Every structure is written in structure tokens, then in C-alpha cells.
Amino acid sequence: MYITRQSLRTIAWSTLALSAARAQFVIDNLSFGQKEGVYISPDLRSIPHFVVQGINDYVPQVLSDRVILTPPYPGNKRGSIWAQDPLHQRDWTAELDFRATGMERGGGNLQIWYVRESQAHETPASLYTAPKFDGLVLVIDQYEGRGGSVRGFLNDGSVDIKSHPHPDTLAFGKCDHAYRNRGHLSTIKLHHTAGFLEVIVDGESCFKTDKIKLPEGYYFGVSASSAENPDSFEVHKFVVSTTDSHTREEPNKQRYANADQHQEQQNIAAQKAHEQQTHRQQQQQYGSSTDQNNIPKLVEDVLAGNIKTQQDQFADLHNRIQIINNRVANMLDIVEQMHQLNEQRFNDLMHRIVPIDDRSAATIRNVEKVERTTMEILRDLESKDFKDMLQQVHRAIENSQEGLSRTLPLAMGAVVGSHKPSLLLFLFIAIAVQIMVTGAYIVYKKRRNGAPKKYL
Structure with a gap:
């Protein structure tokens, strides 16, 4: 099949458009590792908008480009990463x-995991040790000794899987995937829309169902x-994206993003009343007194979109300029x-330094006197003949020697x-010795x- 240049150009622009659209709708506060050349952790201890935890005095190791949930040694360790913010989209993809x-x-x-708030942020556990949960869990392990498998489980909070006699039979979908010691990363995607849920492993469909709708x-x-x-x-990247450009999550958005609009309108009305009151107070202060110590309170921050007229x-x-x-x-x-x-303080210090200068001058004069006296003694010693x-x-020594020579033999x-x-x-003595002998x-x-x- 022959492909023209125009067709190739169209395919390239379509690919770029799809990539740009996908990057535009990434939910940043539910993702990490999606930006090339940017560390997933600013301090190599935590991940923004995520909670990293372990058990038995073990904490997963956070590196610049990955998170080591379980170490190579020793065994029997557990680690987890939980998002701090919920997902508020119906159509989403988790990679x-x-x-x-x-x-x-x-x-x-x-x-x-994709579970309710009451089960999130708990002690990390596997499917076989987790308590009753409400939501979805995708398990990757060596089920049935086939080198690896991917299985999906659902629970509404009523089934205790860890106490079930045959928990593996509760899976609603599975496929084989040899994930161990591959030498490269494995990619798993969960794609959820209003009509179906699909699990994709390394670009190929693992299983798909149209009977599941996650809240x-x-x-x-x-x-x-x-x-x-x-x-x-090791987890290198976790990216959650959506195709809904109007309701997608923004970074640092609070957990209760779908709060009551009536409360927001009340806050805007209170803000306007506060601004008017502040403006009246400023007019009264500037009209009656020029005292700069009575500084008005700061105007609370408000979104630009909330100021309509x-x-x-x-x-x-006007209020902000006057406050500045x-x-x-x-x-x-x-x-x-x-400055005053x-x-x-400088003047006081200079007054205190003056007596110090006088004492220094007297000390210098004393030193000069000692030097002069020393020089005089040195000159006297050099000028005299000894x-x-x-x-x-x-x-005197010879006389003493002669006297000793004359008197010493006589004395001895x-x-x-x-x-x-x-x-x-x-x-x-001699006679006594002879007699004794x-x-x-x-x-x-x-x-x-x-x-x-x-x-003899």
C-alpha cells in the first residue's frame, strides 16, 4: 500500500494533536512522573499530593525517578502510595x-486501588489481607504459576475477601502477563467511560466489560x-487523565471541589460587604486624620472570575492600592x-571610644620609653672595653691557683x-696473726x- 506525503503529514498532525490533548487534560494532583526531566519528589522523601507509607518500621524509598515499594531484601515488606485528593470525573484513564x-x-x-475514602490511606495490604473495601482493585501476581497474571476484583463493602475460601474465583476479568525480570517497564492502563471499563497491558487489551460503572x-x-x-x-509513573476539559481537576484543588454553590455565593457577598466597609473606613481615616499607624486590614484574596462589574x-x-x-x-x-x-547608637559608641584612645596613647608612650632605655643600654655595652x-x-684566677698549689700539699x-x-x-697485728695460724x-x-x- 502506497502512502502519500499528504497522508503522512495528516497522520503526524493528528498524532501531535492527540498528544497535546492528552497532556492538556492530565490531572496533576493525582499524577506523578508524567513530566520528563522533573523529579517526582522535591525532597526525596515525599511526593506532592500523595501519601507514602509502609508497615513494621519500613517506609518505601522515594528516589528522583521512582518509588521502591518493596526492597530486594529482606522479604515480607509492604508499601503503598495513596492519592490525597479524590477523582471527580466520570471518564478517566489511569496509567x-x-x-x-x-x-x-x-x-x-x-x-x-480505586476505593472509597474510608478505605483509602489505611495500612497497605494486599487483596488477601485487606478488610472489606468498596471499589475496584487490580491485582498483578503469579496466579496459577503461569509466570504472572492481571486480575480485576470488585467489592461493595459487603464481601470479606480475606475470609473467603476461594478468593481467586471472585475475579471478574483476567489475563496472563509475565511481569518479572523483564529488563524494561510494564505499563498497565485502566480506561473507564460511561459505557465500559477496559484494562490494557503494554498496549494490548487484557479484558473489557460494559457491566461496571465506577462512582x-x-x-x-x-x-x-x-x-x-x-x-x-518499583513504580516509575502514575498518571490519571480525563477527556473532560471543563471539569478536570486542577493542582492544589481542595478535596470538596463540588461544594454547594450557595455557600460560594454567600462568600462572594461577604467579600463585597467587607470591601465596602474597608473602603468607608479608609475614607474616614484619610478625611479625619493622617495617622499612618491605623493601617486598614488586608483585603482577602478573591478569584478574578468572581469580580463581574x-x-x-x-x-x-482602589482598596489594594491604598493598602499598599x-x-x-x-x-x-x-x-x-x-536610622535614628x-x-x-553610633554616637554613643564614638563617645565610649574616646577614652580608649587616650589609654592607647599612654601605652604607646610607655612602650617608646622602654625602647629608648633598651637602646641606651645596648649602646653602653657596645661602646665600653672589657x-x-x-x-x-x-x-685573680692565677693567684687563686698558685695559693691552692702551695697550701694543698701541706694540708694533705x-x-x-x-x-x-x-x-x-x-x-x-702481725704477731697476732702468726699466733693464730x-x-x-x-x-x-x-x-x-x-x-x-x-x-685398704
């Missing part, structure tokens, strides 16, 4: 990009749980007061002579002669 990795026989499951005001959530041999579930627009603008003028005048007064106070003094010291001789032993003492020899001989004889 989830995830990845599951683990060991060869790892186990775990992933759930996509508005329910909450989206994604939960995962791992077994003893764990699977790690030119008179209301002029009144609002009063604020600026008050700031000028505060700045003037601060700082000037007074040769005569050194010669006198040398001569006298000491030795006075304390030396006498000759008679030496003779007495002779006596000892005689005693020895007697004992030897008196001892018994030994014969």
Missing part, C-alpha cells in the same frame, strides 16, 4: 509504569507486598526610626700524718693424729 525484579522463585504482588469521589492507590523470597516492586473591579483595585500605600508609608516610618536609633676587666679576672700531709696508724700497731695448725695435727686409721 501505571512499574517494574518487578527478584530471585528466580521470588514472590509478591502489586495492587492498583466519582473515590481515591487511587498503589500497594505492593513481598514474600519471604522477595520481589522488588467594573465598579467592583475598581473598588478592589499605607504599608509603604509604615515601612518608611520604621526605616526612619531604625542606629545614629544614636679587656682590663678580663685581665684582672685572669690574674698534715691530714695524713695526723691520721696514719703507728708501727707498734702493725707489729702487734700456729694455733690452728697445732689443733689440726692433733685431730688428725687422733682420728681412726683407714687400711
